[in-house]
Amino acid sequence: MLLSTPLLEIKGLTKGFTGVLAVDHVDFKVGRKEIHAIIGENGAGKSTLCKMITGTYSMDDGQIYMDGKEVHFTGPADSMAAGIYMVYQERNLISYMTGAQNISLNAEVIKGVVVDEKAAMEKAEEIKRQLKVEIPLEVEVEKLGAGEQQLIEIMRAFSATPKLLILDEPTASLGEGEIEPFLKFIKGMTTQMDVSIIYITHKLEEIFQIADKVTVLTEGKVTMTAEIADTSQNKCVKAMIKSDKMKEFAVPVKDYEDLENNKLLEVKNVNYGGKTYDTDFYICKGEVVGFYGLVGSGRTEAMETIAGIRSSDQKHFIFDGEEITSGDSYKMISKGMVLTPELRRNGIFPALNLIENVCSLYINKLATKLGMVKKKESAVFAKTILDENDTKYASINQKISDLSGGNMQKIIIGRSIRVENLKLLVVDEPTAGLDLGAKSEIYVKIRHLADELGKSVVFISSELEELLKTCDRIYVFYNGNVVKELKREDFSKEVILGYTLGGVRSAREAHA
């Protein structure tokens, strides 16, 4: 075998769905020990391409070569046997099993008639040493963080001898603090072992940290393939999207004295899960406030408690001049506070059609006094929402589960901002998994709500960059508490990250 033979070579790979070519004659090569990034907008065909490589999807046309020999995979089992292992964007772990059990899942060592737990643990420990990671293997994976769960899934690939790992947006679910070590780990893997990686992502900065090569897909076609040293972020963006798709916006300078006379929401503390947290914050009318913190830092929990979604032993806050001490989400929605969920799957009703999904927030509005649904109005309303948010769909009667994640998100946010008496919109990770064009559309929508319509927005996110770009103020959460407030003119990445990790706070406390 010649060293110059690429590990994987793809020629003219093509796949169509109802006449639309999702992947259109794609050629590319992955060399040995290479990290090959694939980037592209939502629906550019990245996942479809990789699912053809693993044999999950059949191809309409094209050839795949491993080590110079043509291969035909009819399913993931075939490609796994050939050393290709894909880690999907969604976690595929059994939550109540330990890390070790998950790693040896479906490859268990059997002792007599029972699974040999000791052998499973030894195997997992060996993989752990091989990959040089620090991770507890004896606890149930549901108790691990998102980053650790990701590692368990990658470790699972090493229960065999993988030659090629396909990682589909591996950092999408990770918090800011978890991404750096994860990238280092990935880079280290290829330098120390004979393994190549196809790395699908939206995050350009990650590619420039770890990738050797990058391939850009646009509407199913390869628009650029380059050595990472020969390209730049700008060139990648240009290859990825048409310029008219990126929406520009400006954040107007606010007069805080004026704003602070118009407070919409005032919170001193929140109580959930049997504990009370110190969350002294306020939201004014017409401003966008960012909530930043690690996953589990309480940014989501605080707002879900206020929105009546999370149960609370005692509640006390002021919303629109009214003291509120009780009430479920129905009450808060009717008062004008709507929250879009952190996990997209919590915002949709998969088995229901687009009309029902859009109108789910308006069940009482789009009905007669007797409780009969106004079907015509509902359909017209659904169509309006879908069209004004540029949602791609075939029919309003199709199930929402047929749409891509990006389109689902457009529906979730689109229906929320049209609530008649909307006063406060809370968006939780609204741009997760979206491409740059779609992200910019959401930023524009958020600013429009605040600047032109005078509504308030709480923008919860793990991506600090987007908060710095769109928000008027930012609150930093740590361990359930609000530890820092910054106005736009004081925004500083270093300060915020310091508070995020709790370092500054504990230093300050130690000082006091």
Next chain:
Amino acid sequence: MKKKNITPYLLLLITLAISMMFAVLEPTFLKVANIMNILGATVVLCIASLGEAMVLITGEVDFACGAELATGGCLITILTINHVPYLLGIVITLSWCALLGVINGFFHTKIGVPAFIATMGMSFVIDGVTKLFTDNAAVYAKTKIFKMLGQGRIAGIPLSVIALAVIAVVAFMYTESMTSGRRLYAVGANGEACRYVGINPKKEKMKSFVICAMLCGFAGIINSSQISSANPGMGDTVLSNVLTNLMLGASFYRLGVFNVPGTIVGAVLINVITNGMVLMGAATWQQHLVKGLIMITAVTLITLGRANATRKIARI
């Protein structure tokens, strides 16, 4: 491009095709009297199935539907024996069943006991109570008004069939056109998402348990009227039959989702098969064999058709 997909209506076509086959093989099958027999035999299980449908739509299950049917039938009979006016008896019976539904709902939604365990336990409790007040024996009532609902006819149409038609139309409107029914579907589709759009899943589930118990109780009332008597064991085989109707029904109209029209078509299909086979003088083993094969074939056809249909939708 716009070729209409017939898969959602396949179950009805299968039912019609099988009816046609019986009509050719056995001419009495198509006689009005026989059709009324088929519908009359469908009524009790169909009404109970519509009740259970409300619970299944929310993603839960009520295992006590048979016990609720039996307790309904027995209570109305005993009340009649004790000279309680029939209509008042119905009100008392339905109230009793509603209370049972509230208890089912209470254990599930307030305490958090899984619905199948709560209702399984309740089915024994209800059965025990029913046996207590019937002295664990059949009870008979032979007044004219008692027999009317199950045995009376208007212009040749059994009153019970009319009752079913009314309940079916109301249930259809409720689940398809009313906000209250739509919320049940929302809860079943994603209980978690409900909270973000202001729907309280617990309240909706409670509602479904109450409707289910009341409809099962009403099915018991009709059943006791049909046979002029009631016994505590009359609900014993109800659960499996009700679930069969509902599973078949989920392959009609709203594919993969429990729904009212499907439940009725499913119930009619099963009774058509039973009735046709009986008319042809088939033995019990033949009836069971054919019934089972037809059900599996029907659902297989629909599953394949559905897989085909979804494959054609582009994931955009």
